[in-house]
Amino acid sequence: MKKLNPVLLGAAMLALSTLSAPAASPIKVMILDGESGGAYHKWQLITPVLKKELEETGLFTVDVATAPKAGEDFSNFKPDFSKYQVVVSNYDAANWPDDLKASFEQYMKNGGGLVSVHAADNSFGQWTEYNKMIGIGGWRGREEKSGALWYFKDGKLVSDDTPGRAGKHGRRIPYQLTTRDANHPIMKGLPSQWMHQGDELYNSLRGPGEHMTVLATAFSDPANAGSGHDEPMLLVTSYGKGRVFHTAMGHDVNALACVGFIVTLQRGAEWAATGKVTQKVPASFPNANTVSYRTDIAAMDPLYKNGLNGLDSQPGAGGRGPGRPGAPPVPPPPAK
DSSP: OOOOOHHHHHHHHHHHHHHHSOOOOOEEEEEEESOOSSTTSOHHHHHHHHHHHHHTTSSEEEEEEEOOOTTSOOTTOOOOGGGOSEEEEOOOOSOOOHHHHHHHHHHHHTTOEEEEEGGGGGSOTTOHHHHHHHSOBOSTTOOGGGOEEEEEETTEEEEEOOOSOSOBOOOOEEEEEEESOTTSTTTTTOOSEEEEEEEOOOBSOEEOOTTEEEEEEEEOOGGGTOOSSEEEEEEEEEETTEEEEEEOOOSSHHHHTBHHHHHHHHHHHHHHHHSOOOOOOOTTOOOSSOOOBOHHHHTTSTTGGGOOTTSOSSOOGGGOOTTSTTOOOOOOOOOO
């Protein structure tokens, strides 16, 4: 009887075990939505886009939890956060019942993950622990007592105690991001500078800034209701054993169609859930001068067929975009 070569046998067994081994379990994600500060943040359109962008990686399975609106009954809204490795927040509410806040705080302290998308950093202005989680935020009553302004100056993150309300932005136009921590897992392999599709560039955000690392900034141009500072656009924080990825980008479906937004969302969600990033940077990632844009995502907005229409027709009063309180109305298009 012919003897089997032990080296070849070992290799065959290894190959068989590799083929038969079950795939790694997908990361369980909850997208939280249900309310925004106004009609200008269309959470009903944003959630399906976030879900698609996460699920297309093959790394995530996504459930959606839609919270009651302000003033409605929260007694039956008791999501089991512990079932999920990361909560992606597409949610802007003023407050939560104390028991719900305590449940989420415990989830994060125990090692949960949070991804805060755009207006989610407007949420819960008076919830101290939430402000610690997200590092900085705007609107919802935030002012100097909520924490310092944070921005980059001379290449370094600085805090600024100048009094005033938190949260401004100008017109939605493309802007350039600058990577500030190239060694962080979310940012590894990304260009030092890259363009983002037309979006609100938040400025004058305030908060405690505890355990916060700014990953990327964008210059907030005074010519577009800006602060004149390099403002944090991507950042991470820790809260207890939990990890938070915070992106200030993503006002609408058009902004979410930017490849830069998609890739940083996907990588940020993986990092918030696991502390690692296994995804490669695609060749389509934008560079310092060129926007990279996915029309399949943009077309998820029913108004896509009408065109971008200049993104915004005019800057909002006080740095607020059209549709926000105190902003001038958007004029109707000229008659044809």
